[in-house]
Every structure is written in C-alpha cells, then in structure tokens.
Amino acid sequence: MKSQQLYVAYGTDAGQLASDLLQAANVASELSSDMHVLLKPNLVMAREASSGITTHPELAEGVIRFLLEAGVRKITIAESSWTGGDTGRAFRICGYSRLEEEYGRFGVRLLDLKKDPVQSLNVRGDRFKVFRSILEADYLVNLPVLKGHGATKLTCALKNLKGCIPDSEKRRYHAEGLHKPIALLNTIIRQDLVVVDGLCGDPSSETGGNPLEMERVILGKDPVLVDSYVAELMGYSPEGIRHIYLAARNGVGVTDTASARIREFGKPRFRNIPRRDSSRLKRLQAYVSERQACSACHGSTIYALQRLEESGKLALLEDKICLGQGYRGMRMSGLGIGACTRGFSKFLDGCPPTARGIYQFLASSGGDRSGA
Ligand code: SF4
Numbered sequence: 001m002k003s004q005q006l007y008v009a010y011g012t013d014a015g016q017l018a019s020d021l022l023q024a025a026n027v028a029s030e031l032s033s034d035m036h037v038l039l040k041p042n043l044v045m046a047r048e049a050s051s052g053i054t055t056h057p058e059l060a061e062g063v064i065r066f067l068l069e070a071g072v073r074k075i076t077i078a079e080s081s082w083t084g085g086d087t088g089r090a091f092r093i094c095g096y097s098r099l100e101e102e103y104g105r106f107g108v109r110l111l112d113l114k115k116d117p118v119q120s121l122n123v124r125g126d127r128f129k130v131f132r133s134i135l136e137a138d139y140l141v142n143l144p145v146l147k148g149h150g151a152t153k154l155t156c157a158l159k160n161l162k163g164c165i166p167d168s169e170k171r172r173y174h175a176e177g178l179h180k181p182i183a184l185l186n187t188i189i190r191q192d193l194v195v196v197d198g199l200c201g202d203p204s205s206e207t208g209g210n211p212l213e214m215e216r217v218i219l220g221k222d223p224v225l226v227d228s229y230v231a232e233l234m235g236y237s238p239e240g241i242r243h244i245y246l247a248a249r250n251g252v253g254v255t256d257t258a259s260a261r262i263r264e265f266g267k268p269r270f271r272n273i274p275r276r277d278s279s280r281l282k283r284l285q286a287y288v289s290e291r292q293a294c295s296a297c298h299g300s301t302i303y304a305l306q307r308l309e310e311s312g313k314l315a316l317l318e319d320k321i322c323l324g325q326g327y328r329g330m331r332m333s334g335l336g337i338g339a340c341t342r343g344f345s346k347f348l349d350g351c352p353p354t355a356r357g358i359y360q361f362l363a364s365s366g367g368d369r370s371g372a
Contacts, residue, residue, distance in 0.1 A: 004254065006229055007219040009265040010296060015062030017217040018195050020265060022063065025219055027193060028070040031139065036074040037067055038137035042145045042160050042197075043079045045207055046086065046093035052202035052211030055143045057095035059197050059217065063141060064103055073107045078133060080113035082207075083167045087112040118166050123184050134164040134189055142194045142223065146214060146230050147201030152178050153240075155206050156230045157194040157223035158186050158247050183246030186223065194226045195219050203234070203281075203303055210278035212302055213295035215268065224253025225260055232257060233300065235307035235355035268296035268352050270325055284309070287317055291326025296352040297338045298323065304358035313363050321362065335362070 007024050009017040022028075031037070041055035049056040060077060067075055077096055081087040091097050091110050100110045116131040134140070144160035151174075152159060159182050162170060173181040196218040200211035214233070220226040224247050228238035238255040239245045248255045270292045284305040290298055301323055308314045322344065323337040336344030337358055339351040348361040 003221045004225060004256075004259065005220065005261045005263070006225065006257075007263050007265070008216055010216050010268045011266055012199065012215055014056040014059035014197060014199055014217060015065070017265075018059050018062035018219075019066050021195065021217060021219040022066045024263065024265065025221075027066070030192070031067065031070045031072055033071040033073055035072055035138040036076065036136070037072050037139045037141060038134065039063060039075065039077045039141045039143055040134075040160060040163060041077065041079060041094075041096070041143040042155075042163065043087065043090040043094050043096070044082045044085070044163070046081070046090040047207075047209060048094060049145075049197070050200065050211060051209040052147060052200050053145070053207055053209060054090070054094045055145055055197045056199060057099060059195065059199075060096065060143055061099055061103075063143065063195060064099065064108055068103070068106050075103075075106075075108045076111050076133065076137070077108070078111040078113050078116075078131075078164075080116075080131065080163050080166070083170045087114055113164065114166070121188055123188060126181075126184070128181075128185065128188055129166055129169045130185070130188060131164055131166070139192045140190065142191045144194065144196055145201045146196050146198040146218070146233065147206055148204040148208075148234065149206045150204070152182075152243060153236060154227070154231060154234055156196060157191065157220075157226045158182055158243055158252075161185050161189050161191070164189055179242035179246055182243040183250055183252070186247050186252045187250050191221075191223050193219070193221055194223050196226060196230065198230075198233075203299075203306060208278075210281060212281065212299050214299040215295040222253035224248050224255060225257065228255040228257050229260070229262070232354045232356040233303070235300075235303045235359040237356065268294035270294050280306075287314070287320060289320040289322045291322075291324040293324030293326075293338075294352065297340075300352050300355040301337055301358055303355035304362060307355065307359045308362055311363070317362065337361075 007021045113131045149155040198216040202208045231238045331343045336347035341347040
C-alpha cells in the first residue's frame with residue numbers, strides 16, 4: 001500500500017514550496033542517477049498558470065532542481081494538450097520552453113506526447129492506449145493543478161493522467177463519461193509521486209480562466225488519497241467524486257483522509273485578494289465579509305459557497321459570513337470562519353478550515369459545530 005502521508009505547504013513561491021516538501025518526504029531516497037524521471041504537468045491548453053488552468057513552471061522548476069541535486073540526469077517533461085491542442089505552443093506559452101533552455105544541458109527535455117509511439121493494453125476486456133514513454137519511465141512525478149472541472153467536478157492527480165493518452169482515446173473517455181476510464185487508466189499508469197499546484201486553480205472549470213487563490217502545494221504518493229484530500233478542500237466528499245471512488249475500488253489507493261498523517265508546513269498568510277471579473281466569483285464573494293483574510297481561508301470559503309449554491313442551500317445564509325485576521329479577538333454575533341473568528345457566537349475552527357468543513361458548518365446554519 002502507498003504511503004498514507006500527505007505534506008502541505010502554504011505560500012506563493014511554488015518552486016520553494018515544492019522543494020521543501022520533497023525534502024520533508026525524503027524523496028531523494030527513492031531516486032538514483034540512472035533513473036529516467038518523467039514529470040507530467042497539466043498544460044491542457046496554452047494559457048499561463050496565473051489563469052488558474054495550467055501548472056506553474058516554477059513548481060516544475062523546483063522539482064527539477066531537487067531531482068538534479070539528488071543526482072538524476074535524465075528528466076523529461078511530458079504532456080499532450082487537450083484534443084486538437086498544440087502541445088508545443090502550450091510549452092512555450094506556459095513557460096516550459098525556458099526550462100528546457102535553462103536545464104537542457106543537465107538532461108532536461110520537453111516531450112510532446114502527441115508525437116510519441118502508442119502502446120495498446122487490455123484492461124478488464126477493454127482496449128486502452130497509452131503513450132509509450134509514460135510506461136517506460138522509471139519514476140513518474142505527476143504535477144496536477146487543484147481546480148474544478150465541468151464534467152467531473154474536480155480534476156487533480158487521477159484525471160491529469162488523461163494527458164498521457166492519444167486524442168482518439170480522450171474522445172472515447174468523454175463518450176464514456178470520463179470517470180470509469182480514468183479510474184481504469186490509473187490501474188495501468190503508476191504515479192510514484194504527486195505534487196499538486198494548489199496556488200490558484202479555477203474553481204469551476206478546467207479551462208475557464210477564473211483563478212481562485214488557495215496558495216498551497218500538496219505532496220503525496222497515493223493519488224487517490226491526494227485527490228480525496230483535494231476534494232475536501234473543494235467542499236466535496238471524496239466518495240462523491242465518481243472517479244475517485246472507482247479508483248479506490250480498483251485498488252489504486254485509499255480515500256480515508258481521516259486516517260492519513262497530514263504534515264503542514266508554514267501558515268496561511270494575509271495578502272490582498274485580487275478581485276476577479278468572473279460574475280460567479282463576484283456573486284459568491286458578496287456573501288463574505290473578509291478583513292485581512294488569508295487566501296487559503298478565502299479560497300476554501302468560496303469553494304464552500306459554490307457547493308452551497310449547487311445544493312440550493314445558499315438561501316440559508318441570512319447574514320454575511322466573516323473571516324480574516326481583522327476579526328481576531330472580536331466578540332461578535334453571526335457566523336465566523338476560521339480560528340481568527342473564535343470570538344464569534346458561532347464559528348468554525350481551523351487555520352485554514354477545509355471547504356467541506358465550511359460547507360457542513362454553513363449548511364447546518366452553524367448550529368452543529370458552533371464553538372467547535
Ligand atoms: S483562520 Fe485566520 S490566520 Fe488562519 S487561514 Fe484563516 S484568516 Fe488566515
């Protein structure tokens with residue numbers, strides 16, 4: 001069974017956070033100089049990471065520097081952008097060409113998987129096609145983005161492997177509703193490590209371009225556990241995301257975040273939260289009164305409000321919900337989110353709380369968990 005440990009670091013320096021977590025998880029002990037390590041970012045389309053769609057190149061760079069220091073001499077960054085998409089263009093626009101220019105002399109190269117040979121495999125009676133380089137790598141590091149998805153609710157470690165299959169397969173997966181083939185694909189491709197870019201993914205769409213700051217990087221070895229943790233950060237129950245549930249049933253990993261050992265590094269910090277043009281985010285933000293709220297707390301709250309809206313419970317909120325360091329030490333009535341609002345008559349503890357916890361707290365009008 002894969003390690004049931006998760007590592008979470010808060011901040012905005014993706015490369016440093018990734019490097020710190022790789023150290024903390026002692027990943028170097030699993031590497032050797034003769035290994036071919038393959039990095040799989042999410043470059044679904046040619047949009048910069050600040051759009052909330054793609055993996056920050058700085059995160060990949062942090063991983064590359066760590067691998068080089070560990071003695072690895074063959075590193076491939078591999079991707080196949082969405083159906084019909086130009087991966088070479090995505091590499092350029094998303095900042096990955098620079099990585100090849102800068103680190104190519106140390107053995108780092110880009111691979112447009114759309115040009116890679118395809119291998120066919122039989123899985124439980126179905127034919128699956130996977131790019132051969134993915135199967136031949138000695139060590140696969142998955143670098144997904146924490147973000148929402150129109151069809152599967154969220155996309156993270158498990159679904160990011162859809163970039164490892166040819167366009168014809170991508171079409172088939174969509175025709176089959178995505179969840180089942182994604183769960184099966186994860187029985188074919190073994191991910192050795194997942195480093196999640198949780199800086200600013202789009203909360204509702206994998207291509208929408210409306211980033212929401214969450215300001216964290218998450219590392220784990222079990223992709224099901226990582227996705228389960230991410231599901232809770234986004235206000236879902238892991239079992240409520242069908243491909244997570246199916247992957248767990250297929251033996252890819254476990255969903256039990258309550259039993260996982262979660263090590264956190266650093267603390268969420270206050271930063272002015274950028275105002276977004278998205279009408280949906282603006283509408284949800286209108287339910288929030290924030291005073292110096294950290295992005296981690298604010299992002300979780302927006303995710304929770306999104307879940308409330310989807311379940312038709314947003315109308316339960318009669319007053320604005322309060323969060324942020326500006327509420328510390330204040331005695332107030334109303335609903336507070338996070339440890340900073342411990343002086344409120346009803347508050348949800350945590351620093352930061354998960355969106356799932358916030359959703360449950362708000363859905364029960366705060367009564368059940370007040371003062372917890
Ligand atoms: S509880 Fe306070 S300090 Fe902690 S994340 Fe929320 S706003 Fe920041």
